[in-house]
Amino acid sequence: FEEEYQWFYEGRNGWWKYDSRTSQDLEAIYNLGWWQYDQRTSHELETAYKQGKRNCELLIAGFLYIADFGSMLQLRRNDPSRRRKIKRDLYNVPKKGVAGLRLI
Ligand code: V3L
Numbered sequence: 001f002e003e004e005y006q007w008f009y010e011g012r013n014g015w016w017k018y019d020s021r022t023s024q025d026l027e028a029i030y031n032l033g034w035w036q037y038d039q040r041t042s043h044e045l046e047t048a049y050k051q052g053k054r055n056c057e058l059l060i061a062g063f064l065y066i067a068d069f070g071s072m073l074q075l076r077r078n079d080p081s082r083r084r085k086i087k088r089d090l091y092n093v094p095k096k097g098v099a100g101l102r103l104i
Helices: 023-030 040-051
Strands: 005-010 034-036 055-060 062-067 075-076 081-090
Touching: 005 062, 040 055, 040 081
Parallel strands: none
Antiparallel strands: 005 034, 005 081, 055 062, 062 075, 075 081
């Protein structure tokens, strides 16, 4: 069972950037820059979002992060310069993979 909406965070340095001529087109058309959060974290985000909370604290690979729904950014709690855009989108939009596991 997949929830209709999932949460995504922005990646960097994707494989599609190796071909500089088409990278912008691919990124724009297929939106390949996004990773889906793992199922547990995506569910935590969805619950907090639906409760109208301003943010949600996340534990990811031993690090605490804040997902801020106002700015739609994920920030590492002890180093807020480590920031990534986040988005809520339909579960079946194109993505790089889930939580760092590539689809291809
Ligand atoms: N879920 C899983 N891993 C995360 C998350 C998250 N929400 N946030 C950060 N990391 P930072 P490309 C990402 C990982 O923001 O090729 C991807 O999942 C993050 O992993 O500076 O650049 C890929 O595994 C990074 O390894 O705190 O798109 C990897 O980057 C590390 O935490 C490469 O993706 C530091 O991120």
